[in-house]
Amino acid sequence: MSSKINLHSSVKLGPYELPNRxxxxxxxxxxxAVGNVPHDLNVTYYSQxxxxxxxxxxxxxxxxxxxxxxxxPGIHSAEQxxxxxxxxxxxxxxxxxxxxxxxxxxxxxxPSLQPDGALPVAPSPIAPAGMxxxxxxxxxxxxxxxxxxxxxxxxxxxxxxxxxxALEAGFDGVEVHGANGYLLDQFLQDNTNHxxxxxxxxxxxxxxxxxxxxxxxxxxxxxxxxxxxxSPSGTFNSMGDSNRQELFTYVVEQLNPLGLAYLHLVEPRxxxxxxxxxxxxxxxxxYQGTLISAGGYDRDLANQTLAAGEADLIAFGRLYIxxxxxxxxxxxxxxxxxxxxxxFYGGGEQGYTDYPALDSQLVGSN
Numbered sequence: 530m531s532s533k534i535n536l537h538s539s540v541k542l543g544p545y546e547l548p549n550r551x552x553x554x555x556x557x558x559x560x561x562a563v564g565n566v567p568h569d570l571n572v573t574y575y576s577q578x579x580x581x582x583x584x585x586x587x588x589x590x591x592x593x594x595x596x597x598x599x600x601x602p603g604i605h606s607a608e609q610x611x612x613x614x615x616x617x618x619x620x621x622x623x624x625x626x627x628x629x630x631x632x633x634x635x636x637x638x639x640p641s642l643q644p645d646g647a648l649p650v651a652p653s654p655i656a657p658a659g660m661x662x663x664x665x666x667x668x669x670x671x672x673x674x675x676x677x678x679x680x681x682x683x684x685x686x687x688x689x690x691x692x693x694x695a696l697e698a699g700f701d702g703v704e705v706h707g708a709n710g711y712l713l714d715q716f717l718q719d720n721t722n723h724x725x726x727x728x729x730x731x732x733x734x735x736x737x738x739x740x741x742x743x744x745x746x747x748x749x750x751x752x753x754x755x756x757x758x759x760s761p762s763g764t765f766n767s768m769g770d771s772n773r774q775e776l777f778t779y780v781v782e783q784l785n786p787l788g789l790a791y792l793h794l795v796e797p798r799x800x801x802x803x804x805x806x807x808x809x810x811x812x813x814x815x816y817q818g819t820l821i822s823a824g825g826y827d828r829d830l831a832n833q834t835l836a837a838g839e840a841d842l843i844a845f846g847r848l849y850i851x852x853x854x855x856x857x858x859x860x861x862x863x864x865x866x867x868x869x870x871x872x873f874y875g876g877g878e879q880g881y882t883d884y885p886a887l888d889s890q891l892v893g894s895n
């Protein structure tokens with residue numbers, strides 16, 4: 530039998546020994562209860578997927594201001610902490626590991642989702658293109674309010690408190706969401722950050738908030754139980770930068786001394802065709818720690834990427850929605866359930882907890 534690293538090889542991640550290199554990617558599903566509280570349905574959903582080497586939860590807002598979509602969970606109230614504790618206990622009872630993704634959406638929100646109907650906040654007053662998701666359906670994005678310099682320590686403190694709440698909820702670690710056009714990404718990229726103070730202008734200035742947030746969160750958890758997600762090639766939520774390669778090379782270089790549990794990269798989409806593909810293959814020589822790669826993987830491509838040493842773990846999103854036992858299916862090269870996009874966001878059990886697991890009788894020597 531080959532000793533080549535593959536999806537089912539064990540791996541050390543921070544202080545943890547994971548049984549496989551399969552990560553359940555963070556997946557917004559809009560199924561939190563009133564008060565943005567995780568509940569029994571979420572417990573079932575995550576525990577069904579506990580065989581993953583690591584689960585990263587859906588993006589979870591650090592504060593009421595951080596909310597940008599209906600029925601997404603938070604980690605800023607006692608009720609939310611208690612709800613998440615039910616999830617972590619269920620996953621741990623099945624031998625799983627689970628990190629909470631910490632999220633502030635910044636400008637990707639709407640006054641109807643904000644406390645007292647306030648404007649969403651951002652580094653600069655620049656509206657994204659497109660429509661906001663609200664409880665009343667889609668509505669045009671508004672121009673956000675620029676955070677004042679005096680408010681930024683409060684944002685950092687919200688991340689610290691959320692990290693502390695995640696610790697109290699029994700998670701194994703946290704992932705800071707720095708990707709996909711949300712607040713920290715908005716500070717990084719110069720099409721959304723036009724500031725002229727210490728958090729704008731130069732690349733080091735634009736990276737400042739991210740590094741300060743990481744310092745606050747690792748102060749709670751220790752660096753080896755904190756991950757970071759970035760999307761260096763992403764254009765989702767109207768993102769862009771005049772020099773992505775220089776920006777994200779700098780950002781990743783700043784991570785090396787921190788000793789984080791991992792860096793989680795969203796791979797460039799094939800149809801984007803940027804001049805430089807800023808994914809795991811590019812950052813592998815730059816980043817000295819553990820790399821998780823996410824983005825459209827199937828079994829063969831995932832194993833090829835691991836064998837080539839371009840990443841240490843592979844995150845699966847849509848495949849995990851439809852296949853709660855994805856680890857077992859990949860191990861046996863079994864047929865995968867198709868996913869239903871119509872049930873990705875919102876609703877109840879349908880398309881959430883009712884995807885069938887593989888019949889153990891069908892798993893032979895395949």
